[in-house]
Structures are given as C-alpha cells and as structure tokens.
Amino acid sequence: MKADIHPKYTTDAKFTCSCGAVYTIGSTKEAVSIEICSQCHPFYTGNEKILDAAGRVEKFKARQASAAAVVAAKKAPKAPVKATPAKEASEKATPAKAKTSKK
Numbered sequence: 001m002k003a004d005i006h007p008k009y010t011t012d013a014k015f016t017c018s019c020g021a022v023y024t025i026g027s028t029k030e031a032v033s034i035e036i037c038s039q040c041h042p043f044y045t046g047n048e049k050i051l052d053a054a055g056r057v058e059k060f061k062a063r064q065a066s067a068a069a070v071v072a073a074k075k076a077p078k079a080p081v082k083a084t085p086a087k088e089a090s091e092k093a094t095p096a097k098a099k100t101s102k103k
C-alpha cells in the first residue's frame with residue numbers, strides 16, 4: 001500500500017439507524033446515520049410499514065369505500081328515493097342520460 005493516500009479504517013464505527021438501533025461496524029467513517037436496518041425493515045420484521053406523505057393510501061381507501069358503497073347500492077333492492085342522498089342519485093342519473101342520448 002502506498003503511504004498517506006488511504007483513508008483511515010476503524011473497526012468501531014457507529015452506524016445509527018433512524019429506529020434507534022446502533023451498530024458497530026468497520027468503516028472509514030466514524031459515525032453514519034442510516035434510514036433503515038434489519039431491526040426495522042419490513043422484510044425482517046414482517047410488519048407492514050408505509051411511508052406515505054401525500055395521503056395516497058387514505059385517498060385510495062376512500063375511493064375503495066365509495067366504490068364498495070356503489071356496488072352495495074346496486075346489489076341491494078331499490079330503496080325509496082328519499083333514502084338515497086342527492087349526490088348519489090345525480091351520479092346515477094347522469095350515466096343513464098348519457099346512454100340514452102347516444103342511442
């Protein structure tokens with residue numbers, strides 16, 4: 001090895017995970033912060049972990065719930081007109097009008 005060109009290697013570098021786990025590993029750096037490790041990664045823990053900043057999961061679940069409500073409404077016997085909300089009634093009425101206008 002050529003002298004004075006290689007980084008100093010230490011065997012007690014502290015790798016700190018965002019979950020709080022600390023590992024002592026050999027490295028050229030003394031301290032490194034990591035985002036995920038075997039203590040908190042879903043592959044090892046078996047727990048589902050979703051990093052969702054934009055609320056996409058909530059939007060998807062809301063859409064799923066509304067779709068299930070529509071399916072349930074279609075399957076259920078016809079309820080009186082007063083029981084259905086005005087919004088759903090208008091949504092149902094619009095496609096029917098579109099179909100009749102095309103024919």
Ligand SMILES: [Zn+2]
Binds near residue numbers: 019036040
């Ligand atoms: Zn971790």
